[in-house]
Amino acid sequence: MVNFRKYISSVAVLASGLFLAQSTVSTVLYSQAYDNQKTSLNLPSPITSMVEKTILSPKELVDINVNTMMSDPVLKNASWGFVVYDPKTKKVISSYNENTPLVPASTTKLLTTETALNLLGENYRWMTQLEYSGSIDENGVLNGNLYIVGSGDPSLGTNKAGAWSYRDIVADFTSGISREGIKKVNGDIIIQTALFKGNIAVLPENVVWLENNNYYLPVGTTREINPANEKLLVKKGTGFSAEKKYFYVSPYMNQMVYADRYDGEGVLTTKLPDAPAYLANTFRTTLVKSGIAVTGKVTPKMTDTTPESRKMISAYKSPTLGDIIYYTNQHSDNSLAEALLKTVGFQRLGDQTSESGRMVVTNHLKQASFDLSGLSYMDGSGLSRSNTVTPISQVKFLTSLMDQKYYKTYLTSLPVGGQSGTLKRMFIGEGNGQIFAKTGTLNKVKTLAGYMKTNSGRTLVFSLMVNNYSGSVDMVKKRMEKLLEPALDL
Structure with missing residues (x-):
């Protein structure tokens, strides 16, 4: 720490001689008046700041600001x-x-x-591939399964960092089906990924799910259900109301997670929890609507001891890790x-x-x-x-x-x-x-x-x-800026 008495005295003497005894001591040391000021920093005037910078080095000013913060009403008990x-x-x-x-x-x-x-x-990418097993006959019927093979792409379908939307990926997969001449799928659409079998296993200790009305973590896996607008029932007697934020115990993961909104009558709507499942179900729906029948269902297959021989139709690459x-x-x-x-x-x-x-x-x-x-x-x-x-x-x-x-x-x-x-x-x-x-x-x-x-x-x-700390987050942010400001002159 700086020898505050030496430097404060120098500033005070110079200030009193040049500016009609204007003292700077109160701007850098704790005072009772400062303690009563709850909403803002007791910032020095431009003239005082100029005098301080004339006498004190940037490092000394940083140290003085640290000393000031120690007695600041917002931080002194933090x-x-x-x-x-x-x-x-x-x-x-x-x-x-x-x-x-x-x-x-x-x-x-x-x-x-x-x-x-x-x-x-930094150039690492996640791959999400569309593959098929079996064979395609002369009528364009695939006697086999379609596979969506994921690798845990965290940006899948989110539009984040330049990632494609689900619609774009589905359109690309559908074009691949057309290129292969497939007009009907006599089989299932299988989701296969060894990663993230459930988005939540055991929650981190003391985790914050909700702060300042913001939700933070994704919910658990939907497994075999259609995750589009997934709804889960709330047990009676939970006391939910439209003004509160909501939590529920996922029937799939048996863990406490949050809901996106309360729909009334004991129904909660969650965020999308399982990207591969959502992609697969959307893909199946799109194929059927475009006239390509799918006789089977969407089903997960996390492990496969006897994998079928498969051919890749299309592959989607995520944005780079960077x-x-x-x-x-x-x-x-x-x-x-x-x-x-x-x-x-x-x-x-x-x-x-x-x-x-x-x-x-x-x-x-x-x-x-x-x-x-x-x-x-x-x-x-x-x-x-x-x-x-x-x-x-x-x-x-x-x-x-x-x-x-x-x-x-x-x-x-x-x-x-x-x-x-x-x-x-x-x-x-x-x-x-x-x-x-x-x-x-x-x-x-x-x-x-x-x-x-x-x-x-x-x-x-x-x-x-x-x-x-005491007070608001904005008050703390102002003090952070004030503390770091003289360091810019180092």
Whole structure:
């Protein structure tokens, strides 16, 4: 920390001589009047700021801001930590509680997305293939089955990151059927994928399903039912009303999940839970409507000990992993982050569960010399309040990535202050276009971690995590901006 008495005295003397005894002490040190100010920062005037910058270095101003925040009415009873780190010298420039484990919220995605980039490569794509077994006779009748073979594409049918819609994929598959001369399918449409047999197995500990009226995770699998507008009954006596947010226990997974809306009379409507099933059912409906009869049904077949000989009709490629990670971090997309967690688990351990994903991510971090002290990695998205990480481990991790070949892709995926993603409405003035960071937000949790391009052209790494604050999230965001502002002059 800075010797505050020395520098405050210098500022006060100069200010009193130049500006009719205008003191700056109250702008940087705690006062009783400041404690009573609940809704905004006691920001210094432009004249005071000019005097401070004349006397104090940027580092000293950062340290003074840290001291101010310690007694700020919004933060003084909060648990929070902060680090600004120089990746060239490998030294901490300024810090507060840098070794304290804190809830990181969606900055957890920094670990998940980097692990996927490292293990799979930025050009990795998921494939969803249409195949058929059996033979096609002279009348165009396929005496065999159609197979939709998935690979766990998290963007399937979502339009996210440039992914095709279900309609586009179905149109492509239907064109493939026509190219093969198939006019009737005397068999089933079989969904075959070894991944994600159920979107939810065991929920992460202390997971947040609903915050600030926003839903976060996808629901469980629909298995053999048509998932279009799936409806589930609610047990009587639950006390649901149209103003509340709703949860139910999935009859397919026996896990608590959320519903999209309450339709009245004990009926809940969920979000689309099973992309391959929805694709297959839509495909079958489209074929029948276009005059291509399908005698069988849509059915899942997760494992096949005696696979039929098959021929590929068409293959849909997902956007690249780099594109999907860009979308995930820009929009803080929880569904994609959880899917990435399962993907790395499957690719390394052959198991599609979140537990395997967590094991793979943790092992990767250990091999990358991540400081595991204070780390609790419970999910891929940051929704669990049991996640913890220290500010110093975040900045050292981010620093280590600057030497990776995929660093540019990783950096580009992060929201930019004042310009893009979840940072578009922060750093609109100072720091506009200079802060590249992942945000995190849960109730009474606000976090920010990433990179900073200073006015002198340096790249610094920082982490700022605030837990259990008072006031509104906007008040915390203003204090974050204020704390980081002088660091731009380093």
